[in-house]
């Protein structure tokens with residue numbers, strides 16, 4: 162929905178009704194050991210980062226390896242920023258080589274578990290060798306600096322090896338999520354002009370095999386810019402190998418040595434393109450470059466997860482998303498951490514797979530998504546209780562607003578009440594975490610991403626661009642550049658300018674609605690496009706959803722608007738119930754009243770529909786666009802290519818029968 166600029170600002174602000182009173186102080190023992198130990202220290206560093214960004218970021222960058230020092234930290238010619246100008250470095254050198262002269266040489270870099278149960282450990286030294294060898298394979302196949310390479314692989318160590326090998330020689334990778342179809346691959350090849358593609362024969366998912374190579378063959382049929390396909394043997398299935406185009410990863414390794422010095426690249430040299438679907442139009446190729454991105458993910462990983470050398474850190478994201486890039490691969494490795502990777506589904510073979518992995522590996526830090534947390538709640542606590550999760554010391558979430566009740570469950574049931582929870586707000590475009598608690602320093606409130614990270618100048622503005630006061634909703638913008646920001650939409654400067662910088666010139670438009678409370682804490686209410694207008698009141702869907710999820714019988718809820726003659730928009734709630742709960746009309750009435758009590762009569766759903774599951778994108782976000790069509794009785798016509806489970810749609814259409 163577009164905001165009507167002619168209306169008075171008061172009418173265009175997003176109203177916020179959900180008031181969360183719970184406050185959690187950082188546990189004392191955690192704070193004592195943490196890098197940032199108290200609120201005053203956070204404030205001091207934050208102020209410095211805003212007042213003297215050059216000084217602040219130079220200090221962070223100095224902890225990394227530069228082949229040539231930068232002349233200037235930042236140059237801002239809106240809307241284009243450059244960071245660490247004149248500097249030269251190599252990302253894989255920073256993630257690997259720099260640890261080899263320290264005690265980390267023999268430390269586990271990657272702990273991996275396959276869905277069928279195999280395990281592998283790669284030390285920093287071993288990972289370095291594998292990356293060097295594979296980088297030599299790339300060179301052997303005539304892939305060089307600046308060339309674009311598509312990576313379409315399962316979550317196996319080789320996906321990290323492929324990414325790091327590209328970075329080592331200055332090639333630009335574009336990882337395509339392994340759940341995407343042939344069409345998605347073809348679009349991304351066409352947009353990026355990739356000359357090579359790295360894949361596997363297949364990948365395991367819920368006991369079945371996803372035919373990755375077959376999808377690649379379909380994508381390449383009819384001709385593309387891809388000249389070479391390198392295939393890793395993972396599932397050992399029968400596949401077609403195209404003579405002259407396709408080669409086996411393991412065979413290629415036989416021809417190369419283990420010596421491959423990192424190619425120094427300019428700080429602004431492109432590192433990767435990652436496609437993200439906007440709410441409309443074709444996917445955008447978000448372009449990230451090398452120096453600023455590295456500094457951003459290095460320092461956010463260090464401070465937000467407060468990594469210690471002995472930690473086992475697990476971010477459950479797929480490498481196909483930005484979270485996988487920044488916080489499975491590059492951020493942890495740049496910090497010399499042990500990063501755990503798991504190939505498969507959280508409920509395979511049973512819904513306790515995650516808890517088993519945590520128990521068996523003694524995981525200390527868990528970073529996952531609200532959508533997963535809500536699924537765990539739905540599956541029931543008995544799966545959690547079977548396992549010893551006492552190794553955990555810090556929990557994180559990302560990807561969507563987390564409903565306060567889901568936050569509380571995560572904190573209590575998974576964290577045993579002792580682990581700080583960092584609710585991290587950021588985007589593919591921001592490259593790194595932007596609004597987040599620092600676990601030893603910032604008290605948390607369930608449902609709030611709390612305060613901006615160092616150097617992040619975030620604000621909430623009305624339709625005219627004026628900053629709004631406490632507890633008034635508006636649009637979330639960022640008022641100055643930050644090191645890991647996107648540099649462009651690949652090949653489309655005009656779209657980059659229009660999409661992110663035109664509404665409030667010189668300011669980055671996030672597309673999210675939010676409010677700040679009286680303590681300055683940020684509460685993200687979701688995408689602006691999802692805001693409802695009910696009888697002249699602009700309501701964020703996430704607040705109504707959180708009210709529903711706070712009911713003891715509800716597992717998950719998605720709220721959308723449908724045209725309503727009287728009110729402008731009516732509120733329709735799709736609700737999934739916890740395992741074992743009976744759906745009934747009485748319960749529908751109870752849920753309406755529950756929302757009325759929590760938020761106010763204005764937000765009471767006009768209709769509650771029970772659903773077995775909600776339609777989600779592959780990254781776990783609820784597809785409200787589809788629900789809107791269903792709620793208004795229309796046939797679903799929109800693009801459903803990113804929908805995770807098609808059967809959900811058919812069931813939803815019948816959800817009220």
Ligand code: PRX
Pocket residue numbers: 437483484558559560561562563584585586587588589590610671672673685687688780
């Ligand atoms: O709407 C916000 C939501 O996810 C969007 C970014 O999605 P994507 O580019 O796929 O990146 C996801 C991983 C960083 C944001 O515009 N979002 C992400 N994290 C949060 C969030 N909403 C609320 N709270 C969060 N912690």
